[in-house]
Amino acid sequence: MAIPLKYNLRSLLVRKVSTGMTILGVALVVTVFLLVMSLAEGVRKTFTTAVSPLNLLVMRVGAQSDVQSFVEKEKYESIRTLPGIARDEQGQPLASPEVVALINLPRKDGKKTNVIVRGVEPVAFKLRPPIPIVEGRMYRDGTNEAIVSRRTHERFASTNVGDIVQSGSQKWQVVGIFDAAGSPYDSEIWADLHNVQGQTHRNTGYSIVRVKVSDAAARDLFVAGVKGNQQIKMDAKTEQAFYEEQMGTAKPIQFLAYFVGILMAIGASFGAMNTMYAQVSARIREIATLRALGFPRRSILLSFMLEAFALGLLGGALGAILATITVSFILTAPTGTQNFNTFAEILFNFQLSWSLIFSGMIFAVAIGLFGGFFPAARAARLKIINALREV
Numbered sequence: 001m002a003i004p005l006k007y008n009l010r011s012l013l014v015r016k017v018s019t020g021m022t023i024l025g026v027a028l029v030v031t032v033f034l035l036v037m038s039l040a041e042g043v044r045k046t047f048t049t050a051v052s053p054l055n056l057l058v059m060r061v062g063a064q065s066d067v068q069s070f071v072e073k074e075k076y077e078s079i080r081t082l083p084g085i086a087r088d089e090q091g092q093p094l095a096s097p098e099v100v101a102l103i104n105l106p107r108k109d110g111k112k113t114n115v116i117v118r119g120v121e122p123v124a125f126k127l128r129p130p131i132p133i134v135e136g137r138m139y140r141d142g143t144n145e146a147i148v149s150r151r152t153h154e155r156f157a158s159t160n161v162g163d164i165v166q167s168g169s170q171k172w173q174v175v176g177i178f179d180a181a182g183s184p185y186d187s188e189i190w191a192d193l194h195n196v197q198g199q200t201h202r203n204t205g206y207s208i209v210r211v212k213v214s215d216a217a218a219r220d221l222f223v224a225g226v227k228g229n230q231q232i233k234m235d236a237k238t239e240q241a242f243y244e245e246q247m248g249t250a251k252p253i254q255f256l257a258y259f260v261g262i263l264m265a266i267g268a269s270f271g272a273m274n275t276m277y278a279q280v281s282a283r284i285r286e287i288a289t290l291r292a293l294g295f296p297r298r299s300i301l302l303s304f305m306l307e308a309f310a311l312g313l314l315g316g317a318l319g320a321i322l323a324t325i326t327v328s329f330i331l332t333a334p335t336g337t338q339n340f341n342t343f344a345e346i347l348f349n350f351q352l353s354w355s356l357i358f359s360g361m362i363f364a365v366a367i368g369l370f371g372g373f374f375p376a377a378r379a380a381r382l383k384i385i386n387a388l389r390e391v
Helices: 005-014 016-048 073-079 122-127 150-155 193-200 216-228 239-282 284-292 297-330 354-381 384-388
Strands: 055-059 095-106 112-120 133-136 145-149 164-167 170-178 188-192 208-212 235-238 335-339 344-348
Touching: 016 239, 016 297, 016 344, 016 354, 055 216, 055 239, 073 095, 073 208, 095 122, 095 164, 095 193, 112 122, 112 193, 122 208, 145 150, 150 170, 170 188, 170 193, 188 193, 216 235, 235 239, 297 354
Parallel strands: 112 188, 145 170
Antiparallel strands: 055 208, 055 235, 095 112, 095 208, 133 170, 145 188, 164 170, 335 344
C-alpha cells in the first residue's frame, strides 16, 4: 500500500523555509555547473561549425596546427595537380594556399593576447560557407587592408573600420568586419595572402594548403597521393579530424566543470540530507501513525525518497532557468581561452544546449536522491512503539 502523493506535497509546503533553502542550494549548484559546461560547449561548437568533410588540410608532418606548419611553394604546385581535387567554374583546382601569423593585440580590458592573421587568396572563400561583410567592405588584393571577424571586433581594441591593427612592424588597416557564424574563423583577421607573406617574411611558402575534393572516394585518392608522393612528403587530414585535435582546448574547461560541480554537489547533498533529517525528526509521530495504519517500511522509504526527488527536480529546474537567463541576457559578449596548439586566443560564446540542461537536471535529481536516501532509510527503520512515545 503506497502513501498518497498529496501527503508528500503537503509536507513540502508546510515546511516552506527548509524546502526553499534546499531547492535554492541545489539550484545554485546546477547553475554554476551549467555555466562552466556551457563554456566547454561554446568551444566545441566553435570547432564544429562550418566544418566540411570534403575539405582537407595539407601541412607539415607532425604539425599540430597551421601555425606550426610550413609548405614550400614547389610542394604547393605539386599538391594542386594531385588527383581528387575539385575544380571551380573556370576549371581551376580548389586549392587555397594560406599563411597564418600570430600578432599580439590589446583586448578592450587592456590585457594583450595573440590573434591569428590569415593571409588568403580569393579561392579561399570558395572553400568555405558564405562569409558576409556586416560592416565596411572587403579588402583589396595587393594592399595592407584587412577584414576582422565580428567576435574579434567585439573583444579587441582598435579593430573598428578605419583603425590600424599593428603589432611591431606589422600593420593592417581594418576596412571591414565579417561574420563567420561562430566558426573557427571568428577568432581571426583576414588579409591579402601576398601582403601577409611580405610582412611576415614568408615569401618562400605557406603555412597550409586547404583543398576541396568532390566526394569521399576523391578524398581518399587525394590523401593517398599526398602521403605517397616522395616529393611532397606532407600530411593531409580532413577539417573534421584537424578540429577534433584542436578540441583538446575544451578538456581543461570540462574538467573544471566536473571538479567544481562535484565539490558543490557534495555540499548541496549534505544540505538536502540535513533538510530531510530535520523533516524525519519533526514527523516521527506521523511516521509511526502511518506504520500503525498498515503502511509498510518500503512505502515510508519510497515516500521520503519521492520528497527528495521533488527537491532535486525543483532545484534543477530553477538552476536551469537561472543559467538560461544568465547566458541569454548577461553573458552575451564573446569570451576566449588559450589554444595551446596555436598559442592564440579562441573566441566563443557561452552555449547552453538542451542536452546540457538535461544533464543538469539529472545532476540535480542525483543530488536530491543521494541527500534523501539516508534520512529516508532512518524513517523506514523507526519502530512504531518507540516513535509513538516521542514528544
